[in-house]
Amino acid sequence: MESRERCNRQLRTDPCFANPKGRHAAAPTVIVIGSGFAGLAAARTLYDASFQVMVLESRDRIGGRVHTNYSFGFPVDLGASWLHGVGKENPLASLIGRLGLPLYRTSGDNSVLYDHDLESYALFDMDGNQVPQDLVTEVGQAFEKILEETDKIRQEHEEDMSIQRAISLVFERVPELRLDGLPHKVLQWYLCRMEGWFAADAETISLKCWDQEELLPGGHGLMVRGYLPVINTLAKGLDIRLNHRVTNIVRRNHGVKVTVEDGRVFTADAAVIAIPLGVLKSKIVKFEPRLPDWKEAAIEDLGIGIENKIILNFEKVFWPNVEFLGVVAETSYGCSYFLNLHKATSHPVLVYMPAGKLARDLGKLSDEAAANFAFTQLKKILPDASTPIQYLVSHWGTDVNSLGSYSYDAVGKPHDLYDRLRTPVDNLFFAGEATSSDYPGSVHGAYSTGLMAAEDCRMRVLERYGELDLFQPAMGEDTPLSIPLLISRL
Template sequence: MESGNRSSPQLRRAACNSNVERMKTTSPSVIVIGGGIGGLSAARALHDASFQVMVLESRDRLGGRVHTDYSFGFPVDLGASWLHGVCKDNPLAPLIGRLGLPLYRTSGDNSVLYDHDLESCALFDVDGKQVPQELVAKVGEAFESILEETDKVRQEFSEDMSIRRAFSIVFDRRPDLRLEGLAHKVLQWYLCRMEGWFSADADTISEELLPGGHGLMVRGYLPVVNTLAKGLDVRLGHRVTKIARRYNGVKVTVEDGTTFAADAAVIAVPLGVLKANIIKFEPKLPDWKEAAIADLGIGLENKIALHFDKVFWPNVEFLGVVAETTYGCSYFLNLHKATGHPVLVYMPAGQLAKDIEKMSDEAAANFAYLQLKNILPDASDPIHYLVSHWGTDVNSLGSYSYDEVGKSHDLYERLRIPVDNIFFAGEATSMEYPGSVHGAFATGQMAAEDCRMRVLERYGELDLFQPVMGEDGSVSVPLLISRM
């Protein structure tokens, strides 16, 4: 653009059409598509930098794959529920600290289970017999040894391979690491938890965690969502179907045909939605961007929350069922331990989660309850239940991203890189922390700063606005951490 045209207000807006809703402002404008943590993070930062911001969200609520449900009479997170990395380096820690939101620590730094420590579990076989804790610990040590060997195997081979194939090679080389009988079943349970962590099956997973272990959000993530959204122009029930980018702005069309115009757009919709081509781009995205969308994996983990009138289970953080295959294993999070409420959350992942999504909510809740009844025959009937459907929900079409076998880890960065005046945010655009809430939050901040620089540089107004990234030396507030 020629410098002589920079001050022309006409160039700050896309051409006027009768069905185009325009932001009534002289300051730069941005449309944020997606009201999850990534989108809200970007919108908050841009709003605070004096941009005019509009958030278009397809759901009737904000938060995206963060969903705190109150129908039990208290908060239960049906989506993300942990802060992965309870430390000052976590970009979400200052906000959570300022809000005074308590965390319940479920693991330290070196837990082989990623999100829990070994001593916090009670495992049972399918006949309801509890696995001796000494065996659980012994298999945990073996699992760590196996993982170390798989790292060596995968470094030897030039081609990428799945965790399961690497395990197979390790067992061929090191028969002494093979486990039989009940120990083998416990090992399958460890693999099952790894699948839950990556929300995918072990034969599709290709393998940076912050220190501090993992903390469960005792009051749910909704206060974080509400804080980020405060004062923003949010349009719920606005499913975006088309994004047209021009040299002088973007036009965003929603399902009912209404079009919104702005200087730039931040796209923070889930990877599954991008993969489904629900949003059409005009002109189409570059081939490298489309390839990144296609090649990143999207996995599935769901939650079935069972609310009981009393506690009848052991006072541990989670219950597990061990089996011959990962598919047959089960995992229940004990919310009573962390929150005081009599709730168990069944958390299937991978293929099992896909199969359960085909059931009705009642059938899914019954399935989870039968798994519980197998190990605790005296279990009382639940009084309420909640079931998530992240895989079939058209607004998510999956839980979170992961590295597929044979694909480059830099796909996350390729997905993040802007295209003209369109910027990208969300957990699937985080090179360092994909699949995490703080990863989504951080990419929202990055997208906001990239957008701010690009738009203001274009109009020669970089000196008029304060930095987006909160460089105000705000006082750090310690996180409230408990371990009952």
């Protein structure tokens, strides 16, 4: 059901850059590989700095792991859909504000659920009985205490362990925090939501590093009209080549040579590598000479998680007027949750969001079978649920263009892997959410690393050709006038 429309009329398929021997009279040249947020941020910045920029994209659309779909007749995001940190500190805030795009705030600061406040949930057991809100709050407080105890364990142990293992040790050490019956099931649901935040299972998430990312103030806001307007704004006027899957990247003393799947070759002074971590891990793209060992180790050791969306469109609303519906169970794997888009957009849509092992298991099913599974979960809590009239299913884990949703800190691996992945290698500059040590796994993390890669590239290329003006302001110093974000909370 994914839309096949090209979302940017500026996309071009004209020949590659002119012969490199004569191009510096006009402008330095850069190839950007990947048209997600990081790639487009880098391309836009370099283009605005008078570089000649070409973007090579393997898909038939721009946006990468941002994909706003219109097949229901209105926008829904199959990938990223939140702005994490609704305030001026967010590097994306000024752009979103300038475009006048509304946000629906789903949480304030310091929510134990990260992206949603407790009062916005309705939880049910497998028999369709709603969990009392007092119990949900009480277990939420217990979960916070459990996480505080895991911090003590972290300080006492030199070796890393998983969040799952640390929680087990907490229960051994502080038995009164162990819960049984319905409270235990609600606790498993909290753990399920934590796994959803990292798109990974608790048994694979690092105890030492899980909370190292920086959470910007202002809570979290859902992009009511989707992220595509932002993507299109960044892409406007750029030379973007769709269906250009890169297979080989050669770096040389004075340039790069990039080969795509059909054998065509493109050359430039430098390249920005905005390829998803999962694709880098697969080694589909070959580097000549090989990347340094420390770079390859960073690619290998960073975790890549999976979270998918099964989006169900109904004729009318039949569910409670809350932002999230949750199903509690004996294990986090058995728990589930649905985002209620009607609350934010007025459209009768629920989004089932499996993560980790559950997402991988559902990824093996057909779209119809996956949609049926999600609807079966919904019927457990709302027996009178009507059949959806349309559905969409994402495949971030199996899509050859992504091979995962976003990065996370794996057990036993240091947090500085993100910085290592971002560090340039000669005239190759790396960007993407997996290169952001402060904001991994986020759209603004991808965007900010695109800006950094562009500035690193600009400085290196101009320095190499003796054109660097040390008194010229760095890109981004001319900060645009702050425009308030349009925020609602119904």
